[in-house]
Amino acid sequence: MLSNFQLLVDFPATNVQLLLDGLMIGGIFALAAYGLALVWGVMNVKNLAQGEFVIMGGYIAFFMYRDLGINPLWALPVAGIVMFGIGWLLYGLVIRWVIGRDLFTSLLATFGMAIVISQLLNLVFGPDVQTANSGLGTRLFLGSVTIQEIRVVSLVVAGGLALMVILFMKNSRMGQAIRATAQDPRAAKIMGIDTDRVYAFTYSLNAAICGVAGVLISMIWVIQPFYGIAHSIRSFVIVVAAGLGNLPGVIVSALGLGVLEQYGGFGFGTEFQQAIVVGLLVLVLVIRQIMQARHRQVVQ
Amino acid sequence: MKYINKFAGMALGMAALSVAAAAPASAKVEGDTIVLGSAISLTGKYSTNGVHAQNGYELAVKRINEMGGVKVGGKSYKLKVVYYDDESTPARGAQLAERLIKQDGVKYMLGPYSSGMTKAIAPVSEKYRIPMVEAEGASRSLFTQGYKYLFAVLSTSEQYLASSIGLAAEIAEKNGKKPSEVKVALAFENDPFSQDVRAGVLDDAKKYNMKIVIDDKLPRDLSDMSTTLTKVRAVKPDLLVVSGHSKGAATAARQLKDMQIDVPMVAITHCEAADIIGKYGAESTEGILCPTQWAETLSYEDNYFGTAAEFDALFKKTYPTYNTVPYQAAQASAAVLVWKDAFERANTFDPDKVRDAIAATDMQTFYGGIKFAAEGNNIAKPMVLRQIQDGGYNVVAPSKWASSEVRWPRKPPMN
Numbered sequence: 001m002l003s004n005f006q007l008l009v010d011f012p013a014t015n016v017q018l019l020l021d022g023l024m025i026g027g028i029f030a031l032a033a034y035g036l037a038l039v040w041g042v043m044n045v046k047n048l049a050q051g052e053f054v055i056m057g058g059y060i061a062f063f064m065y066r067d068l069g070i071n072p073l074w075a076l077p078v079a080g081i082v083m084f085g086i087g088w089l090l091y092g093l094v095i096r097w098v099i100g101r102d103l104f105t106s107l108l109a110t111f112g113m114a115i116v117i118s119q120l121l122n123l124v125f126g127p128d129v130q131t132a133n134s135g136l137g138t139r140l141f142l143g144s145v146t147i148q149e150i151r152v153v154s155l156v157v158a159g160g161l162a163l164m165v166i167l168f169m170k171n172s173r174m175g176q177a178i179r180a181t182a183q184d185p186r187a188a189k190i191m192g193i194d195t196d197r198v199y200a201f202t203y204s205l206n207a208a209i210c211g212v213a214g215v216l217i218s219m220i221w222v223i224q225p226f227y228g229i230a231h232s233i234r235s236f237v238i239v240v241a242a243g244l245g246n247l248p249g250v251i252v253s254a255l256g257l258g259v260l261e262q263y264g265g266f267g268f269g270t271e272f273q274q275a276i277v278v279g280l281l282v283l284v285l286v287i288r289q290i291m292q293a294r295h296r297q298v299v300q
Numbered sequence: 301m302k303y304i305n306k307f308a309g310m311a312l313g314m315a316a317l318s319v320a321a322a323a324p325a326s327a328k329v330e331g332d333t334i335v336l337g338s339a340i341s342l343t344g345k346y347s348t349n350g351v352h353a354q355n356g357y358e359l360a361v362k363r364i365n366e367m368g369g370v371k372v373g374g375k376s377y378k379l380k381v382v383y384y385d386d387e388s389t390p391a392r393g394a395q396l397a398e399r400l401i402k403q404d405g406v407k408y409m410l411g412p413y414s415s416g417m418t419k420a421i422a423p424v425s426e427k428y429r430i431p432m433v434e435a436e437g438a439s440r441s442l443f444t445q446g447y448k449y450l451f452a453v454l455s456t457s458e459q460y461l462a463s464s465i466g467l468a469a470e471i472a473e474k475n476g477k478k479p480s481e482v483k484v485a486l487a488f489e490n491d492p493f494s495q496d497v498r499a500g501v502l503d504d505a506k507k508y509n510m511k512i513v514i515d516d517k518l519p520r521d522l523s524d525m526s527t528t529l530t531k532v533r534a535v536k537p538d539l540l541v542v543s544g545h546s547k548g549a550a551t552a553a554r555q556l557k558d559m560q561i562d563v564p565m566v567a568i569t570h571c572e573a574a575d576i577i578g579k580y581g582a583e584s585t586e587g588i589l590c591p592t593q594w595a596e597t598l599s600y601e602d603n604y605f606g607t608a609a610e611f612d613a614l615f616k617k618t619y620p621t622y623n624t625v626p627y628q629a630a631q632a633s634a635a636v637l638v639w640k641d642a643f644e645r646a647n648t649f650d651p652d653k654v655r656d657a658i659a660a661t662d663m664q665t666f667y668g669g670i671k672f673a674a675e676g677n678n679i680a681k682p683m684v685l686r687q688i689q690d691g692g693y694n695v696v697a698p699s700k701w702a703s704s705e706v707r708w709p710r711k712p713p714m715n
Contacts, residue, residue, distance in 0.1 A: 004531065011534040021526055127345040127388075129547040131554055131579055138560055144533060146559045221523040222550050226345060230521050265527030271490055271517035273527065 004267045013144045018262040024151040025220070026258020027158035030251050031213040032231055033238035034162065035206035041245050042182040042202045043099055048110040049090075050235045051228030052117040053207050057083055057214025058132070058223035059125055065132040072132035072219055076157060079211035087207025091200045099199060114228060121225035132218040154216040161212060162251065165205070178202055230274055237281040328407035329377065329649055334370060336381045336639065337406030339396035339421060341413045344388025349573065349628045350413040353436050355619055356632025357381050357410055362618075363604055364636065370643045377643075379636070386412055390420035397424040406430070407651045410635055413628070415439030415457070415493045422450050431655040435635040436628060438593075440496040443675035450676045451658050453634045453667065457493050458500030459683045460591045461541055464567035465504035467589070467685065467697050468539045471565070471708050485514035485537035485563075487528045487552070489544035494518075497543045497569060513537050518544045525551050529561050539565045549574035557584040557713040564709030565589065571688070572626060582691030587710030590686050594627040594667050595695055597703055598684065602665040604637060611666040634667035 008015055032054050039047050060082055061075035094113055098106040136149035169175040180188040181198045189195050217223060217231075238257055242249030257277065265273035328335060338357065341350030361379045369376045382404060386393035393412055400406040401424070409425050411418055411434020418437025422445070425432040431449045438457040442450065469479035484505055488498040505512060513535045516528045522544055532540055540563045542552045549568050553576040556566065571577075571590035596612035605611040611633070615625045622629075638661055643649075646657035662671045662680075669680030685697040687706055694704035 007531060007534050014530050014534050017530050017533075018527065021530075025524075122344070122347075126348055128348055129550040129574060131550060133580070138558055140560065148558050217523075222547060222554065223523070224521075224547060227521055227523060230523070262527055265524075266530060269516040270487070270522070270525050270528050271519045273524065274519055274521070 004269075008266070011144075013142050014266070016142065017145045018266055019259055020145070020147060021151070022259030022262035023255050024155045024258070025261075026255035027155040028213050028216050028220075029234050029238060029258055030254030031158050031161060031209050031216075033235040033242075033250050033254050034165070034247065035209040035213075036235040037239045037242070037244065037247070037250055038209075039203055039206045040239065042178055043095075043199050045095060045099060045106045045110065045203075046103070046236075047203075047206065048107060048232055049114040049117060049228070050206075050210060051231030051233070052114045052121075053083060053087075053210035053228075054214040054217060054231045055121065055223055055225065055228045056086070056117060057211030058218035059121055059130075059214075060211065061132040061215040061218045062125070062130045062223065066130075071135060072215060073134055073153070075132070075215045076212055079215045080208045083211030084204045084208040087204030088200055090207070091203040095203055096196065096199065114232070118225045118228055125225065127225060129222045129224045130218070131222050132215075134219045148220070150216075150219050154220060157212065157216065161209065165209070166247070174198070174201060233274075233281075234277055237277050237284070240281060241284045328405060328651075332369075332376070333378045333380045334408070334643065334649075335404075335406055336379065336408045336410050336636075337383075337400035337404060338381055338410040339384045339386040339393045339400065339412050339417075341388040341417065342383070342385040344386075346388040346413050346417070349436070349626070350388070352626045352628040353413050353632040354383060355615075356435070356629035357636055359615060359618055359629070360604070360633035360636035363614075363633075364640050367604065370640050372643050372647055372649065379640070381410060382406060386417060388417070390416055393417045394420045394424050397421040401425070401428045401430055407649070408639060408654065409433070410632075410639075411435055411437055411452070415442060416491075418442055418450075419492070422447055425449055429651065429655075431651060431658055433635045433638045433658060435631040438496075439492045440499070441492055443673070443677045447676055449655055451638070451661075451672050451678075452676060453638060453670055453678050453681075454593050454631045455681055455683045456677050457496035458503070460497045460500065460569055461543065461567050462500040462504045463591070463683060463685045463697050464539065464541060464565070464589055465501055465508065465510070467706060468510075468565055469508045471706070472538070479508040480510060482508070482510045482539060483513045483535070483537040484510050485532050485535070485540045486512060487514070487516045487518055487525060487540070487542045487544070487548075489518040489520065489522065489548055491520065491545075494543040494545070494548075494569075501541055518548060522547050522551055524555075526555050526559060529555050529559050532561055532563060533559070537563060539563070539567070541567045543569040546570050546574040549576055550579065553580055553585055553588065560712050562712035566710060567591070567685070572624065572693070573628075577688060577691055582688070584713040585688045586690070586713070587707055588688045589696070589706075590688065590693065591683050592627055592686055592693075593681075593683065594630045595684060595686060595693065596625060597695055598668070598701055600664065600666050600668050602637070602663075605633070605666040608666045630667050634665050634670065637663070637665050637667075638670060 036050050057079040060079040061072040064070040064075045065072040098109045134150045139147045177193045177198050181195050185195050238254045241253040261273050264276035341347050365378045369378045384396040409432035413436045415437040418434050426447050426449050433451045435453050438454050440456045440458050468482050472479050472482050488494045514531050549570040567589040576585050596608050598608045601607040612625050642657040646654045671680035673679045684695050684701050686693040687696045696702050696706040
């Protein structure tokens with residue numbers, strides 16, 4: 001283990017590799033985490049099916065790649081649109097009945113959805129690990145650092161999509177309605193905003209963002225019907241670490257988590273790559289608790 | 301109304317119970333049919349291989365029945381298998397084994413798919429002293445429990461990649477290097493099966509005094525091993541060994557290609573199951589070594605299926621959706637052959653006598669030799685190592701069965 005960290009000193013280029021890989025994968029994490037923060041902030045629903053939405057997006061890319069012979073890069077818009085529709089459907093079927101209920105109702109409902117989605121994917125596509133191939137190549141830098149072009153594309157897509165969502169929230173009618181509803185649903189309702197539609201739209205937007213993230217994942221990593229949970233946990237860690245309603249925080253902590261995973265995996269072995277994520281969640285919660293306790297004391 | 305419903309429910313429940321209790325407890329042989337039982341993964345994460353195994357069982361049953369069935373006491377019996385879907389969960393598997401034995405009265409069992417499921421079911425069959433011939437649980441740990449009624453036709457897990465170490469030593473000597481100079485990188489999933497594979501590799505590496513430069517564990521839900529490969533690029537091992545079921549093979553092959561990792565020798569388990577050639581193309585998987593329990597090119601044969609190649613052809617004809625025959629199916633068929641052979645030698649249906657007949661098995665099949673050690677594992681069949689060459693799998697080790705020269709060094713995959 002110590003010798004692994006020694007390697008970082010002996011071979012400085014590995015640092016560059018880990019940093020780049022981490023930042024580029026972190027961009028994708030940011031997407032799913034942002035979607036989670038959106039639903040959490042606006043609807044107060046903690047969507048445990050977040051990772052399953054990601055995997056569904058991945059399977060849309062895989063389906064287009066394997067069965068239709070289309071380059072999975074085209075799945076980016078397709079998955080966005082299809083997942084938006086699925087999000088709307090799931091909102092009507094499940095989510096609208098649990099908004100405003102207590103925490104456990106929505107947790108149970110979304111957890112149930114997560115199980116149903118992964119089992120359905122398993123029935124349709126089988127339990128095997130799958131990938132989609134973008135056909136893009138790999139560039140070699142500094143003699144021993146490789147950058148896959150698809151990772152660069154991912155970062156650009158993730159950044160572009162994030163920018164689009166931010167502009168949409170700022171400038172469009174629906175964006176304003178979403179922000180108004182997030183601030184005070186009752187007041188928004190009195191002002192004539194159809195909050196039910198706002199919720200439906202928010203949830204669908206989240207599903208669409210996750211779908212796009214999933215397409216990128218399928219071209220960089222591998223997908224499997226039961227891999228959603230890892231992506232869900234990541235999203236939760238990122239949002240909790242950033243603090244709710246803190247968009248720049250979500251991006252920074254997603255990129256940071258990407259890099260940390262890479263360094264953690266390098267230092268402690270790939271097995272601990274995800275354990276580190278959960279460890280970090282505990283750490284963040286403990287630190288927050290201490291900070292809040294201090295705050296409470298001051299108030300007293 | 302509510303009360304009436306409740307009573308109706310209770311009455312129904314009682315009726316169901318009494319039916320269950322009245323079910324025949326002597327279903328081992330029904331008329332002229334011998335009933336074997338198996339809990340197998342038809343849904344859930346193991347379902348792909350579970351179905352391969354079921355197809356293998358069914359093909360052998362069909363073949364044996366066509367060829368006159370099983371002759372016991374001068375009478376000819378047909379074989380039949382009762383299946384339950386264990387949903388790929390061990391707890392369910394153990395429950396279903398109980399149900400097969402206690403409710404359905406099954407006296408002879410075929411195994412489930414995977415070491416994990418076998419580990420869950422073996423204690424049940426052992427408790428009721430029901431012999432089980434299994435074909436899909438390779439973990440070494442299954443054969444260190446002192447089980448008396450568990451028999452496996454496949455080679456155990458520690459043999460999977462051990463031959464790659466021998467091959468690396470051979471190549472080193474050919475190139476004027478000492479085997480002890482060979483640097484080995486290991487990446488193994490942290491599950492019983494892969495850790496057994498690792499133990500076998502470590503044992504052999506120790507024998508040659510090779511140096512282990514990387515020893516990483518992979519998580520159960522692996523989808524990224526770029527950090528391990530970054531390490532590999534830094535320390536430049538002579539041999540990289542990876543085992544993590546299909547996901548390990550899929551992830552390793554993808555990232556070896558994407559990161560253009562240059563290692564002269566790479567050995568990975570489950571290449572065929574993950575279909576890495578189909579996924580990433582012949583060029584970027586060229587030279588990868590893959591261990592297999594069985595290959596259709598091997599020169600094994602028996603009286604039921606003929607040669608390995610003939611089994612391969614018959615399987616594809618029976619199940620036209622298969623392009624290649626997975627070894628999981630072949631070994632499942634072999635397990636049924638063991639049952640037939642044992643029944644005929646025992647010449648009785650007494651489970652204990654049949655058990656003893658199985659223990660004394662010494663036969664040649666299209667799948668290889670079958671002879672059980674006292675622990676129940678098959679000691680007559682070696683693992684073979686195949687290399688991906690020009691988009692096909694060719695046997696390169698052990699030399700007795702090799703059909704092609706090993707290609708060394710492996711060129712870095714470009715894309």
